[in-house]
Amino acid sequence: MRIIIVGDGKMGSTFAQRLSKAGHDVTIIDKRATALQHTIESLDIMAIEGNGTTLEIQREAGVEQADLLIAATNTDEQNLLTCLIAKRAGAKHTIARVRSPEYVKEISLIQEDLGLSLTINPELACATEMARVLRFPSAVKIDTFTGGRVEILKHCLSPNSPLVGIRLSELSRFKASVLICAVERGKEVFIPNGSFQLAAGDRISIVAQPRDASLFFRRIGAPTSPVRQIMLLGGGRIAYYLAAQMADFGADVKIIEQDYAVCRNLAEALPNVTVIHGDGTDHLLLSQEGIEEMDAVATLTGLDEQNILMSLYAGQVSKAKIITKITRDSFEDIVENMDVGSVFYPRYIAAEAVVRYVRAMANSTGSNVETLYSIVGDKAEALEFRVSQGSRVSGIPLQDLRTRPGILIGSIHRGARVFIPRGQDTIEEGDSVVVVTTLPNLNDLDDILERRR
Known part of the structure; x- marks a missing residue:
């Protein structure tokens, strides 16, 4: 597919990396020559320097023939305007990154009025x-x-x-x-x-x-009860969305944030959440607010280093479930070897949503992928396929299927029944099948079979 990305920041470059790896023809637009240079040195894609909101630059990028334009600048309003212009210019599909909590309740109306195919809110998704x-x-x-x-x-x-x-x-x-x-x-x-x-x-x-x-x-003796007492260190957008969801779930949520103005806004927007004005790295404050008794602690500040250190400390002084937000992928190898609990990368989560949408677009051109998730970074993924008529895997016991190495059939959904398959089970037309694989770019269920020589 021909895809244009406007905005070569952390989010835009991640979209470009995932989509180009999937074999799409990607062009990225940004005003900053240095950002573009870094991207084209690491990815085999086209780059255009300029204002991607203008029709002139979009036409230079080939918007009339584009299957998809993604607006991923730092400004919600600019992203929405960029998509509006692209749609009028001939782009078949448009996706806008929209982050502000102010737009969340109206997002369906905005999406419909502007003809957007999808809106991505990385912080809400995370x-x-x-x-x-x-x-x-x-x-x-x-x-x-x-x-x-x-x-x-x-x-x-x-x-x-x-x-x-x-x-x-x-x-x-x-x-x-x-x-x-x-x-x-x-x-x-x-x-x-x-x-x-x-x-x-x-x-x-x-x-x-x-x-x-x-x-x-x-x-196996692992806890299964949902957490009830949660401490969030940092009061940014992710903290707001997470506190709102967990408070609705009935949890007792406490946010510690250093910026007084942010605290006031959070307290007004989240009346059922306790908001503390203070430094989340202050051990005495954390103890006074009961970190030792918490069921979960999430470190959500804008500094990765601070989040890592606070997560390590929380793990030492409590038995809480630890959640760590990381922004930069340069920390990925380091974090893997540290006890910082569940690690979340907002831009990777947003990129997966975009890749899933692009895969869904491909369904109309021959792919039968319904859902896709990267389950081990970029080393393994799980895909949900709809079994089409005439599939070569239909009717054959799984133990007799000659599948490629690095393939596992995880589950089969047939009518009202969902089951973990055994060797004697078969895949039938109309089933939904979850496949786990280390192989890239599976577009059809038949791709799991050994290739005919």
Whole structure:
């Protein structure tokens, strides 16, 4: 697809990286020559220096032939205007990044009136994923498929976990219908088979229906009750959205923020949330506000280094579920080896939403991907396929399917039934099938099969 991205900041460059990697023809526009130079040195894409809101620059980028234009500048209003002009100029689809809480309630109206295909709010999307994990604290990350009927939950194995040392073929002893579909061990990622043996420190991704996931975690002695007391360190947009969602869920939420004006705004907007004006790095203040008794602590300031240090401290003084917000990908390798709980990258979450939308656009041109999530950074992904008529995988027992290495069938949704498949089960026309893979760019369910020679 031909895709134009306006805005070469952190978000725009991440969109460009993910979409170009997926094989799309990407052009990026920005006023700043230095930002563009850095992007074209790392990515094989076109770059145009100029104001991407103007029709002249959009035409230079080929907006009339564009399948999609994404506006990802730092200003909501500029993004909306950019998309309006692009739509009038001939772009088939438009996506705008809209971040302000002031627009959240009106976003459907704005989207309809401006003809937007999609709006992306990275902070809201990140807060929603955080809230999902806080409702199931044993998971580091949760992705949902088939309308929420199937989940992939990531869980880190502690040294005293009953899963340590067992082979996956022995999971049946826990009497829960789950499937371990991926294992991260250090920098390696495995799509395991039954003989794979788990070890302390492994990060396992589990496919299950929600009730089976809860049963499995209870049987391995992991907490399954949602958190009730939450402390948020930092009062930015993510803190606002997360506090609102968890307060609605019935949790007791406390925000600590250093900027007095921000505190006033939060207190007015969130009457059911306690807002404290203070420094979240002040150990005495944290103790006075009860950090030791918290069920969860989320570090959400604008400084990655500060978030990491506060998460490490919270983990030392409490048994809380820890959530850490990271903005820069340069910290990714470091954070992997630190005990900072569930780590969330807002721009990666937004980029996944864009990639999912682009995959959905491709459905009309032959792809049958319904949903897509990166479950292990860019090393593994889970895709939901709709089985089309004439698929080469239909009607063949899974044990007889000649699939490519790095492929695992995670679940099958057939009518009202969702199940973890076994070797004798078959895939049938009309099914929704979740596939976990380390292979890139699967566009069709038949792509899981070994290629004919």
